[in-house]
Amino acid sequence: xxxxxxxxxxxxxxxxxxxxxxxxxxxxxxxxxxxxxxxxxxxxxxxxxxxxxxxxxxxxxxxxxxxxxxxxxxxxxxxxxxxxxxxxxxxxxxxxxxxxxxxxxxxxxxxxxxxxxxxxxxxxxxxxxxxxxxxxxxxxxxxxxxxxxxxxxxxxxxxxxxxxxxxxxxxxxxxxxxxxxxxxxxxxxxxxxxxxxxxxxxxxxxxxxxxxxxxxxxxxxxxxxxxxxxxxxxxxxxxxxxxxxxxxxxxxxxxxxxxxxx
Ligand code: PGA
Numbered sequence: 562x563x564x565x566x567x568x569x570x571x572x573x574x575x576x577x578x579x580x581x582x583x584x585x586x587x588x589x590x591x592x593x594x595x596x597x598x599x600x601x602x603x604x605x606x607x608x609x610x611x612x613x614x615x616x617x618x619x620x621x622x623x624x625x626x627x628x629x630x631x632x633x634x635x636x637x638x639x640x641x642x643x644x645x646x647x648x649x650x651x652x653x654x655x656x657x658x659x660x661x662x663x664x665x666x667x668x669x670x671x672x673x674x675x676x677x678x679x680x681x682x683x684x685x686x687x688x689x690x691x692x693x694x695x696x697x698x699x700x701x702x703x704x705x706x707x708x709x710x711x712x713x714x715x716x717x718x719x720x721x722x723x724x725x726x727x728x729x730x731x732x733x734x735x736x737x738x739x740x741x742x743x744x745x746x747x748x749x750x751x752x753x754x755x756x757x758x759x760x761x762x763x764x765x766x767x768x769x770x771x772x773x774x775x776x777x778x779x780x781x782x783x784x785x786x787x788x789x790x791x792x793x794x795x796x797x798x799x800x801x802x803x804x805x806x807x808x809x810x811x812x813x814x815x816x817x818x819x820x821x822x823x
Pocket of ligand 1: 569730731732735768771789790791793
């Protein structure tokens with residue numbers, strides 16, 4: 562599987578700042594073919610992503626969506642609006658949204674169903690709130706995903722992306738989880754998800770304080786198919802460095818390898 566490297570900017574970067582970010586990023590990664598990339602700006606800058614990424618093969622998307630198709634939902638954004646802007650990925654269930662808005666696994670599941678109906682890929686964030694043993698974490702995440710994926714078909718399950726993000730590893734002052742812990746959890750989840758598909762488990766990406774120092778070791782953990790980068794991707798040079806690390810690990814053609822040397 563090609564590594565999948567994504568970023569959500571959370572509530573950062575205006576549309577003007579986004580323009581500068583893409584101008585800096587795109588030339589650094591446009592020639593790399595070893596991995597798939599997606600960028601999730603705030604709603605207000607999705608159109609900027611489309612302007613810069615439309616011809617590049619990189620994908621863009623959103624950090625949330627409303628589960629309903631439309632109507633009287635002041636301040637919300639529907640899946641059709643995102644699909645119309647060319648979004649391919651939509652994040653759901655992030656720990657910050659579950660905490661701030663009380664989103665339940667049922668709420669997240671309803672969003673997943675809507676995103677799939679609009680032929681986009683949900684990026685489903687799951688993670689334990691407190692440090693716990695890998696065995697306990699696996700149980701917690703499976704219980705969460707049982708509800709979120711509910712009666713989704715095997716074909717639907719193959720189209721989701723799972724972002725494993727231990728809540729305690731997210732944000733300023735936190736540190737990425739160890740590759741051992743991440744590997745144990747992701748390998749178990751991948752095996753469990755495989756049983757819900759026709760044989761191709763969805764990609765599992767790791768998020769939580771990923772930076773250029775931790776990227777390679779987390780990527781080498783069993784069951785990890787990519788990375789989901791938060792605050793360290795606000796610097797486009799650092800995000801480009803992480804993408805280069807992933808592309809190198811995936812094995813590059815010689816032209817890419819030459820570009821990938823830092
Ligand atoms: P962080 O955020 O990289 O800033 O820890 C990760 C996330 O919440 O996805």
